[in-house]
Amino acid sequence: MKALINLIEKLEPNFHKGGRFEKLYRTFEAFQTLLYVKGDVTRSGSHIRDAIDMKRTMFHVIIALIPPLLFGIWNVGYQHYKAIGLEVDFIDQVIFGLTKVLPIIIVSYVSGLAVEFMFASARDHEVNEGFLVSGMLIPLVIPVTTPLWMVAVATVFAVVIGKEVFGGTGMNILNPALLARAFLFFAYPAYLSGEVWVYDALQEGQQFVDGYSGATALAVMFSGEGNMPSDFDMFFGFIPGSIGETSTFAILLGAIVLVATGIGSFKIMASVFLGGLFMGWILNIFAVNDFMAMPAYKHLIMGGFAFGAVYMATDPVSASQTNTGKYIYGIMIGVLTVLIRVLNPAYPEGMMLAILFMNVFAPLIDHYVVEANIKKRLKRMKKVRIQTQV
Amino acid sequence: MSKPIKIKKGLNIPLQGEAEKILNSASRSAKYGVCPPDFHGLTPKMLVKEGDKVEAGTPLFFDKYNEEIFYTSPVSGVFSDLVRGDKRRILRVTIDADGADNHVDFGAADPLQLSREEIVKKLLKSGLWPAIRQRPYSVVANPQESPKAIFVSAFDSAPLGADLDFILNGQEQEFQTGLNALSKLTDGKVHLGVHAENTLNRGFTEAKNVVVNRFTGPHPAGNVGIQIHHVDPINKGDIVWYAGVQHVIMIGRLFEKGIYDAAKIIALTGSEVLNPRYYKVIQGARIEDVVQNNVRVEADIRPRYISGDVLTGTKAALNDYLRFYHDQITIIPEGDKPEIFGWIAPNIDKFSISRSFPAFLMPWRKFRLNTNIRSGERPFVVTGVYEKVLPMDIMPMQLLKSIMINDIDMMEKLGIYEVSPEDFALCEYVCPSKIDIQDTIRDGLDVIRKEFA
Numbered sequence: 134m135k136a137l138i139n140l141i142e143k144l145e146p147n148f149h150k151g152g153r154f155e156k157l158y159r160t161f162e163a164f165q166t167l168l169y170v171k172g173d174v175t176r177s178g179s180h181i182r183d184a185i186d187m188k189r190t191m192f193h194v195i196i197a198l199i200p201p202l203l204f205g206i207w208n209v210g211y212q213h214y215k216a217i218g219l220e221v222d223f224i225d226q227v228i229f230g231l232t233k234v235l236p237i238i239i240v241s242y243v244s245g246l247a248v249e250f251m252f253a254s255a256r257d258h259e260v261n262e263g264f265l266v267s268g269m270l271i272p273l274v275i276p277v278t279t280p281l282w283m284v285a286v287a288t289v290f291a292v293v294i295g296k297e298v299f300g301g302t303g304m305n306i307l308n309p310a311l312l313a314r315a316f317l318f319f320a321y322p323a324y325l326s327g328e329v330w331v332y333d334a335l336q337e338g339q340q341f342v343d344g345y346s347g348a349t350a351l352a353v354m355f356s357g358e359g360n361m362p363s364d365f366d367m368f369f370g371f372i373p374g375s376i377g378e379t380s381t382f383a384i385l386l387g388a389i390v391l392v393a394t395g396i397g398s399f400k401i402m403a404s405v406f407l408g409g410l411f412m413g414w415i416l417n418i419f420a421v422n423d424f425m426a427m428p429a430y431k432h433l434i435m436g437g438f439a440f441g442a443v444y445m446a447t448d449p450v451s452a453s454q455t456n457t458g459k460y461i462y463g464i465m466i467g468v469l470t471v472l473i474r475v476l477n478p479a480y481p482e483g484m485m486l487a488i489l490f491m492n493v494f495a496p497l498i499d500h501y502v503v504e505a506n507i508k509k510r511l512k513r514m515k516k517v518r519i520q521t522q523v
Numbered sequence: 524m525s526k527p528i529k530i531k532k533g534l535n536i537p538l539q540g541e542a543e544k545i546l547n548s549a550s551r552s553a554k555y556g557v558c559p560p561d562f563h564g565l566t567p568k569m570l571v572k573e574g575d576k577v578e579a580g581t582p583l584f585f586d587k588y589n590e591e592i593f594y595t596s597p598v599s600g601v602f603s604d605l606v607r608g609d610k611r612r613i614l615r616v617t618i619d620a621d622g623a624d625n626h627v628d629f630g631a632a633d634p635l636q637l638s639r640e641e642i643v644k645k646l647l648k649s650g651l652w653p654a655i656r657q658r659p660y661s662v663v664a665n666p667q668e669s670p671k672a673i674f675v676s677a678f679d680s681a682p683l684g685a686d687l688d689f690i691l692n693g694q695e696q697e698f699q700t701g702l703n704a705l706s707k708l709t710d711g712k713v714h715l716g717v718h719a720e721n722t723l724n725r726g727f728t729e730a731k732n733v734v735v736n737r738f739t740g741p742h743p744a745g746n747v748g749i750q751i752h753h754v755d756p757i758n759k760g761d762i763v764w765y766a767g768v769q770h771v772i773m774i775g776r777l778f779e780k781g782i783y784d785a786a787k788i789i790a791l792t793g794s795e796v797l798n799p800r801y802y803k804v805i806q807g808a809r810i811e812d813v814v815q816n817n818v819r820v821e822a823d824i825r826p827r828y829i830s831g832d833v834l835t836g837t838k839a840a841l842n843d844y845l846r847f848y849h850d851q852i853t854i855i856p857e858g859d860k861p862e863i864f865g866w867i868a869p870n871i872d873k874f875s876i877s878r879s880f881p882a883f884l885m886p887w888r889k890f891r892l893n894t895n896i897r898s899g900e901r902p903f904v905v906t907g908v909y910e911k912v913l914p915m916d917i918m919p920m921q922l923l924k925s926i927m928i929n930d931i932d933m934m935e936k937l938g939i940y941e942v943s944p945e946d947f948a949l950c951e952y953v954c955p956s957k958i959d960i961q962d963t964i965r966d967g968l969d970v971i972r973k974e975f976a
Contacts, residue, residue: 181893262901304902513758
């Protein structure tokens with residue numbers, strides 16, 4: 134290993150200014166720092182630094198994404214064979230899922246990272262780790278039926294328009310992964326309406342079983358046609374839906390990882406769930422149709438609610454940045470999601486739009502939280518002034 | 524007794540190498556140094572020429588912008604040389620000690636019988652005035668101003684910080700005299716911050732002419748800035764002075780004996796010290812003479828010498844000097860070795876406030892942390908981390924951003940007058956984006972100071 138480091142350090146000057154591969158320095162550096170932590174020491178300020186860095190932070194989010202990812206891969210196979218009425222082994226279901234999901238993940242990472250590397254070189258800053266997470270989130274929030282070229286287009290759009298035009302990771306207003314989904318949602322609505330979200334390209338001799346629709350639970354509830362899956366199926370995720378969103382159970386496992394390591398904001402997660410429950414309960418009171426009368430807890434296990442609450446709303450950059458603001462931000466996402474789902478006549482899924490909407494409003498929430506802090510300080514000063522005058 | 528003020532936020536970094544409570548005498552240094560960069564914003568004007576004989580208390584230089592403030596020699600000997608840095612800035616003024624201990628006589632007096640002017644004059648002449656610093660800005664106090672209060676913190680909560688209880692032993696009388704002198708400098712009160720459980724020395728808990736405030740909680744509870752914030756916060760236009768315990772003792776000696784006796788007890792700490800102990804030295808002693816033969820030698824590991832603690836101290840070489848405000852020398856390993864997959868490995872030997880390292884499972888463990896920075900600088904990404912270690916009603920990230928964009932109005936509104944780099948040292952330590960936060964705060968303070976100068 135030492136020899137490898139020595140070799141890399143020997144190559145490094147080629148990438149420095151004036152070197153042969155000067156333009157590729159940032160790319161080189163990204164792979165170099167991925168392989169090992171450099172021996173750079175503190176020069177000013179605190180002499181020791183906390184062992185955590187961006188890479189480890191992002192890596193833990195990836196770990197937290199493994200349960201929904203693995204479940205999603207299996208579920209893609211399971212739903213497919215269920216749709217065509219074939220009984221196959223667990224292994225076959227997983228293999229089928231892998232052949233459909235892996236290409237999407239690869240396309241997402243390759244297209245997104247290519248853009249990231251280009252911008253890092255052009256702007257001459259280190260490649261940020263943010264996309265390691267976005268690149269995994271994008272495949273998990275889209276249906277498996279999405280064509281690969283669409284994945285690529287959406288990813289590039291999200292990284293360029295969602296992030297880089299604002300200055301890169303840390304500067305963006307909207308959650309890039311959700312922006313990719315929103316792009317697809319508005320540009321190619323037929324693919325994301327929630328009507329058929331099972332891999333449906335049939336080979337010769339295959340056909341759907343009778344009465345099978347492939348619609349998501351939300352679409353069923355929205356249109357009033359088809360069969361609602363049971364709570365059990367919805368909680369554990371044996372239902373059609375975007376790749377990673379179906380299993381609330383797997384998502385909760387990921388949530389445990391995020392909260393236990395302190396990397397995901399528990400404040401936001403809990404507030405989103407509470408907000409959703411609260412709005413569902415309000416709608417129950419004024420219920421005039423089946424959707425409004427649906428028990429509030431079902432919202433939490435349907436569609437992308439849990440996935441959005443745990444992985445999307447908690448994105449620290451696009452979320453509210455103040456502690457108080459996080460509660461408001463979370464509750465509003467929960468409330469808006471249920472509101473959009475039930476009362477909006479056009480779309481059955483509200484999570485994506487609710488989070489994007491609150492992303493836009495997060496700076497406003499923070500503004501008022503900061504103002505409150507400022508007012509407190511001014512009030513303290515006035516009190517002292519009055520005392521000294523008396 | 525008053526109810527203790529509970530500091531809930533903060534962090535005690537568990538480092539190896541806490542000093543044992545054994546007092547050694549360090550051998551006398553052949554050279555002593557005074558370092559103008561210790562006094563932020565100072566432009567020194569030299570008063571002595573190379574080869575001049577000086578006594579302890581002889582002025583070496585004064586402040587160009589405040590000509591009353593003298594900086595004096597801690598020992599008697601010969602002014603030997605001057606080390607300059609960029610733009611001919613004076614970095615170090617060196618005295619070759621003669622070991623004779625000749626002191627300039629400033630005249631003993633009971634401070635309670637003196638007027639404020641007489642006390643100020645004595646402090647200015649003796650070179651002990653710079654021991655008194657002011658908030659806002661954390662710079663040497665302006666003798667023309669009158670503070671609304673004076674704060675002294677009687678415990679050091681910094682990592683491996685010196686035990687001031689132990690240091691005060693046998694010097695209670697001088698300390699009280701020093702407090703008496705301080706009490707004449709303000710129309711307000713002198714606040715002494717003690718630890719509610721760990722401060723036992725009666726010289727602190729039963730000090731007279733002061734208000735004793737009790738605190739509990741992790742670092743930075745011992746920082747004077749945190750204590751000010753919780754006892755008598757600084758508003759725009761307020762001035763608060765503060766001084767360290769050992770400097771108050773020196774002020775006490777000045778009034779009792781009439782001399783500038785710069786002897787102090789420092790803790791030699793850190794994982795690279797073989798026998799971490801307390802040493803009696805003279806301010807400005809050469810680090811080499813304190814640490815001699817007491818440093819762990821290991822092939823491949825270079826030690827880093829720090830005057831002060833690991834969070835706020837000054838990086839030093841062996842032939843550097845103990846800095847003016849420091850009660851501690853820390854030695855830790857340099858982290859200049861690459862680590863294969865260091866960011867992803869379990870890293871049982873690393874400490875982190877986040878629970879993504881196994882350190883949180885071993886609360887009893889002390890760590891041998893090195894100086895590796897672990898990552899390049901990133902923009903702000905993670906939120907809510909600084910808030911965990913800053914026990915002030917201040918929004919750290921918003922304040923830092925206002926400094927970065929140079930928004931003076933916003934800095935004021937967010938409370939820049941209350942903060943000092945040292946209060947943000949833990950924020951810098953925990954920052955996952957590795958932003959130089961202490962430097963940023965210092966820049967903000969400089970901008971404000973210039974604006975209203």
